[in-house]
Amino acid sequence: MDNERSHDPESPEFAMRRAQARKTIDALDPAMRLAEAPAAGPLADPRRRDWFEAVYALAKGDPAAVPWAALAPHPLTRSFVNLQARGLAGLRVLDVGCGLGDNSECFAEAGAQVTAFDLVAASIEWAKRRFPDSPVAYRTADLFDPPQEWRGGFGLVHECYTLQALPGSLLPEALAALAGFLAPGGSLLVISRARDEDEDAAGPPWPLPRSFVAEAERQGLRPLAIEDISAMAGLRSRHWRALFSRAD
Template structure:
């Protein structure tokens, strides 16, 4: 999310996010952006129409057990990550707060086995708590301001079943100073909240984008033991 993009689109995203934050509804701008795009994927900065390469690399490198296992994709956007997980063998649920995004997914993949749903990360359906063997959080936390960061992290952690895995792919900052966003990269102290919520860090990979050498990304794999 918020990868290399035209200046005018960056400014639009920042304006929409700021307006939503000022209205104390920090997630509201996603639906506005999808609606105003009117089907033009170039107006959605994170819509690459392909699986996230950091997720794809993780699947190919570590070959997680998928048969008979459930997976949840948080903030699924236009559905490419969800479809990749389904192709890998997972029983996939994918949600987004934007009804337009979910309708777009269903239009793109009319015969998909993925269950696409409209939901809010900050108000997770109770039946999803501790329900998924694999939870993929890719670039959503960084799109939410620090004022709701702890609440969002708690919601993400609550989705992981006992024995399940959480995969986090986000921008990373080495300082605890509040960044200017969006996006708002995650810090070490924020990531430490996952362990405080009962998840054990299994693997941490710093990721470098050759097109954006000054931007740090991180991929973390967590497991819930009990």
């Protein structure tokens, strides 16, 4: 960790490092090139594994170089945790695509028994370094090929910004995988940027349209509370905070 570099995401110096890193990783991103030249499609690696690996590798420990690293829980996750606090104590929570671990830690602080995973081993090692005394069980795993023992194992599954980081063609499979983690009576919390149905979705990222709720229903989920949240303090754009239960 370089002590001379600011680790305050609000500082101009951090923002400058982020903007510089962004140029490099955008240039490496086949999905970004496809957005600029759609005729070049389809993506050879729709799950974008190589790109996610490259982001963490190139960052070399600088969170400014990881575009989604806010170094704090997402405000919509934090407010959910604050509202549900008593119900979270002892609950088995799975944080999907956990990145550097801030959301995972937020659930753990509320007393939940948290497992958190990411596709990229470097992100998991980084989260463990940031939170060396954490009770969170950090694991490297793939949403599309998860450990069998996680099936039906969690009272709450949380995902923040991972669905929107995947092309829309993967949404059915991703939602089915998320639903598969739920224990009977369990719920899934999705935090994502939102867009209108007819709005251009030339990602990445690909903000979700409302029809993702109908897709979730097709994948065995029942909507409990779908919040369409306008940009506000701490939130630069429109978001969904969507809570589902298992349909059965």
